[in-house]
Amino acid sequence: MALRLLPNAAPVPIPLPQETSVIPFPGKTYPRLHLSPPHLAGGEIEALRDTLDSGWVAPAGPMPIAFEATVGVATGFSHVAGVASGTAALHLGYRVLDLAPGDEVWTSTLTFVATIAPAVQMGAVPRFLDVDATSWTMDPDVLRVALAAAAARGRLPRVVVPVDLYGQCSDMDAIVSICERWGVPVMSDSAEALGATQRGKPAGSGAKIAVFSFNGNKIITAGGGGVLCSEDERLVARARFLASQAKEASAHYQHETTGYSYGLSSVLAAVGLAQLVALESRVNARRAIFARYVEGLADLPGVSFMPEPNWGRSTRWLTAMLIDPRAFGAERETVRRALDAVGIESRPVWKPLHLQPTFRGAPLFGPGIATGLFERGLCLPSGSGMEPSQQARVIDTIRACWRG
Numbered sequence: 001m002a003l004r005l006l007p008n009a010a011p012v013p014i015p016l017p018q019e020t021s022v023i024p025f026p027g028k029t030y031p032r033l034h035l036s037p038p039h040l041a042g043g044e045i046e047a048l049r050d051t052l053d054s055g056w057v058a059p060a061g062p063m064p065i066a067f068e069a070t071v072g073v074a075t076g077f078s079h080v081a082g083v084a085s086g087t088a089a090l091h092l093g094y095r096v097l098d099l100a101p102g103d104e105v106w107t108s109t110l111t112f113v114a115t116i117a118p119a120v121q122m123g124a125v126p127r128f129l130d131v132d133a134t135s136w137t138m139d140p141d142v143l144r145v146a147l148a149a150a151a152a153r154g155r156l157p158r159v160v161v162p163v164d165l166y167g168q169c170s171d172m173d174a175i176v177s178i179c180e181r182w183g184v185p186v187m188s189d190s191a192e193a194l195g196a197t198q199r200g201k202p203a204g205s206g207a208k209i210a211v212f213s214f215n216g217n218k219i220i221t222a223g224g225g226g227v228l229c230s231e232d233e234r235l236v237a238r239a240r241f242l243a244s245q246a247k248e249a250s251a252h253y254q255h256e257t258t259g260y261s262y263g264l265s266s267v268l269a270a271v272g273l274a275q276l277v278a279l280e281s282r283v284n285a286r287r288a289i290f291a292r293y294v295e296g297l298a299d300l301p302g303v304s305f306m307p308e309p310n311w312g313r314s315t316r317w318l319t320a321m322l323i324d325p326r327a328f329g330a331e332r333e334t335v336r337r338a339l340d341a342v343g344i345e346s347r348p349v350w351k352p353l354h355l356q357p358t359f360r361g362a363p364l365f366g367p368g369i370a371t372g373l374f375e376r377g378l379c380l381p382s383g384s385g386m387e388p389s390q391q392a393r394v395i396d397t398i399r400a401c402w403r404g
């Protein structure tokens, strides 16, 4: 591929995003296998061409509206605001919930930093809750005990933020009913779980706000983007207002508060819209990949997989496995390095936020299940476009690490 920057200049070669790596079969090279690369649905180029031809490229016009409406159908939410990223949607969520400096925000410790980063940047105090071993998501029993204690102290959190992990919903019905008792709103970080269900309802259902991401590694991508969803029309309208610089209705740019430049470009909305048609098939593909990993590895001693509770259906956005080093005869890191050496990306399960230096001093509520999952957990390549032959290389490489 090459790009001509100026009419008379020589074309500049654009390197492809994959490095190649040599694996120890003579004469064979494979492109590096990534954890969750984007998977094109086919209609993206046409949608992009139509968008550019229409002249609507800014975060306004028919494309973002169509994208938001389609996300509304996929998630079951009545009101959806498309924004520049999942992190931006979380930030707006904290703003519309009136998070103030010194307020506490409670979230699951087993998550990506973006769940809590905007709150901390707003001056909030983070508190981390342990996960349930049967779902790897926020443990409702820990939440119940911690909220009762917080109420007794007279210092409730401003918001509770459960996280749908690796495509698996948190136990939203339980979490919402516990929080309702104390009048604490719930914002679901469902960035990783578009297409998942909890008791037959789409991810995030029941929360005051749910946030999804359309980053390049998610199950459906816009090349970058996010949405804030709610049943509360006023909250979504407020988020939209803040996302476009908090301009009051007047020709001279009147401001009662300050906002952000968080709009979703029409160009990205077009890509996201073209991708959304494939959601169901992407969920099925990721679940099939998970099933093949189980079939290929579960007989090994010391190997297990992220459980799926009977109240939910995960998308298996990422397949996560656990390696017990004593039974398996090798550490998780040994396996990760062996995969890396043959050009296969894998990653430890999220490092719990209570162990991150930036949140030093923030306590963990609960027994520390998440810490054990981090020590033994490994996320495997799970892209919906992965070929069975590629997946067989992953399985063979892991099997070769077993010291029986």
Ligand SMILES: *Cc1c(COP(=O)(O)O)cnc(C)c1O
Pocket (backbone or CB within 6 Å): 085, 086, 087, 088, 111, 112, 114, 115, 163, 189, 191, 192, 213, 214, 215, 225, 226
């Ligand atoms: C990806 C992700 C985000 C952030 O989404 P972006 O669109 O990348 O900003 C937030 N939370 C979780 C749990 C995520 O996995």
